[in-house]
Amino acid sequence: MDKALCFGALGVGALMLLVFLLDLVAKVPFGGGPFVIVDIFGLLASAVVVYLGWNASRDLK
Numbered sequence: 667m668d669k670a671l672c673f674g675a676l677g678v679g680a681l682m683l684l685v686f687l688l689d690l691v692a693k694v695p696f697g698g699g700p701f702v703i704v705d706i707f708g709l710l711a712s713a714v715v716v717y718l719g720w721n722a723s724r725d726l727k
Contacts, residue, residue, distance in 0.1 A: 668726055675719035683712035 686708035688694045689701070698705070 669723065672719050672723035672726065675715055676723070679712050679715035679719055683709060683716060686712060 685695055686705050689696045689698055690705040690709065693699070
């Protein structure tokens with residue numbers, strides 16, 4: 667169960683990282699524009715979630 671939660675956090679974090687990066691670069695999902703600050707903070711938050719999921723999965727081994 668612990669590994670599933672770690673991999674789930676990695677998957678969700680990576681998906682959100684991709685969505686925010688696409689919005690920042692290509693303005694595809696949400697239209698970019700005035701929400702550049704939200705995209706940057708979303709990228710940072712997603713990167714933190716990915717790191718925490720990866721670090722927790724390393725601790726389980």
